[in-house]
Amino acid sequence: MDNTQITVTSPLLPDLDELDAYLRDIWSRKWITNNGHYHKELEAALCEYLKVPYVSLFTNGTLPLITALQALRITGEVITTPFSFVATTHSLWWNGIKPVFVDIDPSNCGINPDCIEAAITPRTTAIMPVHCYGKPCDTKRIQDIADKYGLRVIYDAAHAFGVEVDGEGILNAGDMSTLSFHATKVYNTIEGGALIMHDARTKQRIDYLKNFGFAGETTVVAPGINGKMDEVRSAVGLINLRHVDEAIEARHRVAIAYREGLRDVPGITYFEDMPGVRHNYSYFPIFVDPEQYGMTRDELYEKLKSRNIYGRRYFYPLISEFSTYRGLESATRENLPVAHRIAEQVICLPMHHQLSGEDVERILDAVHN
Numbered sequence: 001m002d003n004t005q006i007t008v009t010s011p012l013l014p015d016l017d018e019l020d021a022y023l024r025d026i027w028s029r030k031w032i033t034n035n036g037h038y039h040k041e042l043e044a045a046l047c048e049y050l051k052v053p054y055v056s057l058f059t060n061g062t063l064p065l066i067t068a069l070q071a072l073r074i075t076g077e078v079i080t081t082p083f084s085f086v087a088t089t090h091s092l093w094w095n096g097i098k099p100v101f102v103d104i105d106p107s108n109c110g111i112n113p114d115c116i117e118a119a120i121t122p123r124t125t126a127i128m129p130v131h132c133y134g135k136p137c138d139t140k141r142i143q144d145i146a147d148k149y150g151l152r153v154i155y156d157a158a159h160a161f162g163v164e165v166d167g168e169g170i171l172n173a174g175d176m177s178t179l180s181f182h183a184t185k186v187y188n189t190i191e192g193g194a195l196i197m198h199d200a201r202t203k204q205r206i207d208y209l210k211n212f213g214f215a216g217e218t219t220v221v222a223p224g225i226n227g228k229m230d231e232v233r234s235a236v237g238l239i240n241l242r243h244v245d246e247a248i249e250a251r252h253r254v255a256i257a258y259r260e261g262l263r264d265v266p267g268i269t270y271f272e273d274m275p276g277v278r279h280n281y282s283y284f285p286i287f288v289d290p291e292q293y294g295m296t297r298d299e300l301y302e303k304l305k306s307r308n309i310y311g312r313r314y315f316y317p318l319i320s321e322f323s324t325y326r327g328l329e330s331a332t333r334e335n336l337p338v339a340h341r342i343a344e345q346v347i348c349l350p351m352h353h354q355l356s357g358e359d360v361e362r363i364l365d366a367v368h369n
């Protein structure tokens with residue numbers, strides 16, 4: 001049997017001839033960074049694609065989190081999820097904010113709205129949820145709680161590129177949302193990211209903040225950072241944007257094949273599509289119940305590896321288990337039972353636009369015990 005390596009992900013890469021034309025144009029303009037021609041074009045194109053009013057590009061997906069917290073002057077404590085990539089919580093730490101972890105909802109692996117109110121203290125200023133795997137959080141309930149207590153909401157939407165609920169872009173929820181355009185994501189600019197906001201004033205402020213706080217040649221209005229995206233990666237973004245829908249369709253076909261193939265495997269569960277949601281199929285997590293499946297998640301992970309198939313244990317360990325955060329009152333296992341159970345049962349199967357039917361067959365064959 002074919003034993004070539006199946007990677008967990010594979011980057012969407014621009015066609016070299018298309019890229020060549022852009023590079024020649026950038027070289028002739030000799031304007032290679034600092035809000036250049038293609039930077040502006042990509043911001044406008046993303047507003048349209050994502051159905052949002054304002055986008056500010058960044059050089060990665062972590063700086064928009066850090067910058068959003070700065071722009072909204074968030075301090076004190078922020079309620080967040082332990083079930084995410086470490087950058088979510090690191091962005092709080094970099095702002096001197098205390099993360100307060102609450103448990104997750106097993107139906108979407110996002111923050112459980114039922115757990116938020118009990119975690120609010122007089123020092124709480126904001127909520128930072130994550131649309132985990134691109135599954136939309138219950139944005140309405142989160143907003144109701146935020147409004148009731150006067151809290152801000154910043155969504156880490158790194159997984160949610162192109163996700164829509166009832167025809168509306170998910171990135172319109174909350175005060176701001178952030179995206180990552182890292183090579184491993186559904187849509188990439190090699191490295192890159194963006195911050196999504198609702199009004200022109202906030203967009204202006206963010207644009208200052210990502211450029212050292214400069215508002216003109218000699219005026220610095222805030223202690224900003226350098227978060228700017230360059231022209232070359234903006235061009236990569238423009239090209240990839242023309243192919244991202246095909247890539248999402250290819251991912252969708254893989255998801256359909258996985259669901260079909262896993263339907264009758266005892267002890268393996270996975271998410272179905274949610275009604276009214278345009279999914280992006282950024283990940284395909286499955287949950288292994290060792291009693292019923294007859295093997296633990298880690299045993300399955302190793303078995304896949306022995307067949308040269310690479311899954312990912314996203315998200316394991318939980319962020320609350322890392323040494324920086326383990327000492328927090330909210331990081332205890334008792335506070336986060338669902339997150340702990342899922343972290344021990346989850347494995348994300350390979351998911352990308354170039355997986356072939358044979359690849360999927362091989363993966364399913366390995367999962368079938």
Ligand SMILES: *Cc1c(COP(=O)(O)O)cnc(C)c1O
Pocket residue numbers: 060061062063084085087088130156158159180181182192193
């Ligand atoms: C990828 C990711 C980030 C960080 O994005 P970078 O572009 O790698 O800095 C933040 N949060 C989540 C949930 C992510 O998956």
